[in-house]
Amino acid sequence: MIPRFAPTYSYADLLRALSESRLGHGAEDLRQRLAGLFGLKYVFLFEAARVALYALLKAYNRPGGVLMPAYNCIVVPEAVHFAGYRPEFVDIDNDSLNMTVETLSRSMSSRISVVLATHLFGIPCDVEAVKRAVQRYDALVVEDAAPALGAQFRGRLAGTFGDAAVISFHSSKVISAETGGALLTDNEELARRVESLAEASSSPHGNIRTLATGMARKTATRPWIYSAAHRGYRIIRDERMYEVVPGRTERPSAFLKPCPDLSIRLVLRQLDRLNGILGQRRRLAQIYCQELSGLPGLSLPVTPEGSSPAWIQFPIQVGDKRAFYRHMQRHGVDLTWTYRYSCAESYGLDGFPNAQMAAKRVLGLPTHPSLSEVQARYICRVAKTYRASMS
Numbered sequence: 001m002i003p004r005f006a007p008t009y010s011y012a013d014l015l016r017a018l019s020e021s022r023l024g025h026g027a028e029d030l031r032q033r034l035a036g037l038f039g040l041k042y043v044f045l046f047e048a049a050r051v052a053l054y055a056l057l058k059a060y061n062r063p064g065g066v067l068m069p070a071y072n073c074i075v076v077p078e079a080v081h082f083a084g085y086r087p088e089f090v091d092i093d094n095d096s097l098n099m100t101v102e103t104l105s106r107s108m109s110s111r112i113s114v115v116l117a118t119h120l121f122g123i124p125c126d127v128e129a130v131k132r133a134v135q136r137y138d139a140l141v142v143e144d145a146a147p148a149l150g151a152q153f154r155g156r157l158a159g160t161f162g163d164a165a166v167i168s169f170h171s172s173k174v175i176s177a178e179t180g181g182a183l184l185t186d187n188e189e190l191a192r193r194v195e196s197l198a199e200a201s202s203s204p205h206g207n208i209r210t211l212a213t214g215m216a217r218k219t220a221t222r223p224w225i226y227s228a229a230h231r232g233y234r235i236i237r238d239e240r241m242y243e244v245v246p247g248r249t250e251r252p253s254a255f256l257k258p259c260p261d262l263s264i265r266l267v268l269r270q271l272d273r274l275n276g277i278l279g280q281r282r283r284l285a286q287i288y289c290q291e292l293s294g295l296p297g298l299s300l301p302v303t304p305e306g307s308s309p310a311w312i313q314f315p316i317q318v319g320d321k322r323a324f325y326r327h328m329q330r331h332g333v334d335l336t337w338t339y340r341y342s343c344a345e346s347y348g349l350d351g352f353p354n355a356q357m358a359a360k361r362v363l364g365l366p367t368h369p370s371l372s373e374v375q376a377r378y379i380c381r382v383a384k385t386y387r388a389s390m391s
């Protein structure tokens, strides 16, 4: 069975990272590497992108509204809420699956402190247009580049356009290190305040957890183990395709955690082959684009002109999510059903029909770099027989 996600690191990476993590200097090395890659002065490492966002908002200290697309990862509005701000949503456009400048402009007001320019699924949004829409107001533009390490817009890396950016190294992202995230900025004042916040937080580094989940995930994505586990799971329960998830309101204790050393080493090792990882993700996406375009009942993602996505998955929209998902599974292909919710609904807000529609229609084809082009073509063939079996 082809898994929906697979770790981008090898067993050897895990073991080498483990031995290297005792050398020290890992955090300093990674900060320098990322600062060099993005051409930004300040880099902070945390346990996750959501923590980086939380730290940034705490440091900015201008509680008010934080605008973001309603079709989004639920941890984003949660982190905003934990930091003492008010999550506010903008409906999305059903082609690009991201907020449009028109709807963003309509939601802008002086009560908005921060606007999140989200590069959902690693597909860059038009950050320049977002900045133009926001420029009359005194609001910070933060790029949520959690899934977009290496994505480019008009020849520039996503993450280099806003006042600050967050990226993620969690298991479904461009480079996975099980856990980890970074905050990037050129703003000295903000950086100084983030630094004093981060220094005040001290907690254990969690190497053991990274190692344990890393080993477990490597093992669980071996083909026969994966399909056995999957069958077992489906006997117990069916995957839900759409739901209203409640947004958490209580901040977990010790939220402001640093990045484990082992994850730092895993990221460092994989940054050496970032271009290869991105190249393979883009080749797979290109195959999906070519083979699946024009299929009735299936829409492909629309990417902004001049963008080069990082593709943490290839989001397609289908009329009947469950039927398509089951069809692919029967042929040994697992898909992601993210996101199966609208964040606006989690916060009890109506009036975001497109976000809800996306939650009911989007499935993700896998783009992990261990997937071969032959497998991507097989996935396309199977997707096409869904059409045939429907008509």
Ligand SMILES: *Cc1c(COP(=O)(O)O)cnc(C)c1O
Residues within 6 Å of the ligand: 047, 048, 049, 050, 051, 073, 075, 076, 118, 119, 120, 121, 144, 146, 147, 167, 168, 169, 170, 180, 181
């Ligand atoms: C994954 C993701 C996040 C959260 O990243 P973590 O490191 O898991 O906190 C935030 N925003 C978007 C768009 C994401 O895809």
